[in-house]
Amino acid sequence: MDDRTAVQPKMVPVSQQEAYRGGTKLRRRFPTIHYLRNHARHHIPHFAFEYSDGGAGADTGIAHNWAALDAVELVPRYGVMPSLPPLEVELFGRRYAAPIGIAPMGGPAVVWPGADQFMAEAAQRTRIPYVLGTVGGLSIEQAMAIAPDVMWFQLYRMARNDHALGFDLVRRADAAGVNVLVITIDVPVRTTRPREVIVGLGGGPIRPEPRTILDVLSAPGWMMALLKHGLPRFANMKPYAGEGASTNDVIRFTRREIGGAFTWDEIARFRDRWKRPLVLKGILHPLDAERAVSLGVDGVWVSNHGGRQIEALPPSIDVLPAIAAQIGRRATILMDSGVRSGLDVVRALALGAQTAFAGKAFLWGLGALGPQGPQHVIDLLIDEARATLGQIGAHSPAEAQSVVIRHPGALSFPQLPGR
């Protein structure tokens, strides 16, 4: 294990826990992520909020994710918890401060210019995983310079020229020393997110329309950030788009290159090339998890893409127990989709995940607080997760799995062999 990443577990006396101290000014204004979302709605341009908040169709998939998490109840055991538990976890040979991570996102800089940098900085400061997206606003090399101990890289499929571009990004990630490669498999098709389309972010070139300009003028903090950090850039893709390519050229190029979901044969080829830990993101079926493990994948990331693909996908929390039962300890299990609190994180731990990631929660933090947002979201998630473990009587994140759980939405897969 890398010495720099060693974190000593420590118990935290209840009286010293942040939430119990009455909180800082930020905590008084934004005691939960819910308040960040409400404030973001009025603090950034309308198009930026719509980008951060919208899902497929009528957002039903997002609502299902939230409702499914809300329905999970944990039965506490008392008399066993004189102090609050440590949250440290080990993932893929490195220690992290908490079982919480920042999910990969393309375009967070739409929500707050410079967003990728602020998320990477907060993750490094706290030592939680930060996943840079293929179409994120930092290049692999820039993100590694900011977050060398915690940065992972997410890859989309770019099949032209026999995956030349994807293989080159993987080569760059390897050369930069990225520890974990995350391959996203759950975007076989492009679907419609109407709230993005309506505000002009449906995928075409960026054209400032009068209403967009008015939107920007109504959000002076966001406008200043834009002047300082510039337009969102597809930093990883730019070098491949040709000399002097404009932002719109790079967008067009990226849309042409990225497409379809990886086949299992393709995943096997990436497995061959990438010698460090490999994670498959977007798994919802135990047999796909099994297939991933059989190919030598190290991590299975249970996700429905945060309700952004189609609305009929089951909430990841509802398929998590069946996937955990299927693969056991043969791979690390990660989860996202709908996480809005440290309580949700512990629900995911209790049902079989080793770490839960959040996407939109970080965008709402950025929308409400700009550069300070990601750190505040991390602080809230950590405090709430620690308090939840304390409340249910779990002495570590792993011990959350031993509590009694009521999970009305749990999906069973009776047709699976052996059940």
Ligand SMILES: Cc1cc2nc3c(=O)[nH]c(=O)nc-3n(C[C@H](O)[C@H](O)[C@H](O)COP(=O)(O)O)c2cc1C
């Ligand atoms: C604005 C936005 C952009 C995203 N872009 C990507 C991406 O480029 N690659 C990817 O694998 N997932 C992407 N996702 C999905 C997230 O990684 C994650 O699965 C999802 O946000 C989790 O659900 P939550 O938002 O409810 O936390 C994106 C999500 C959002 C909200």
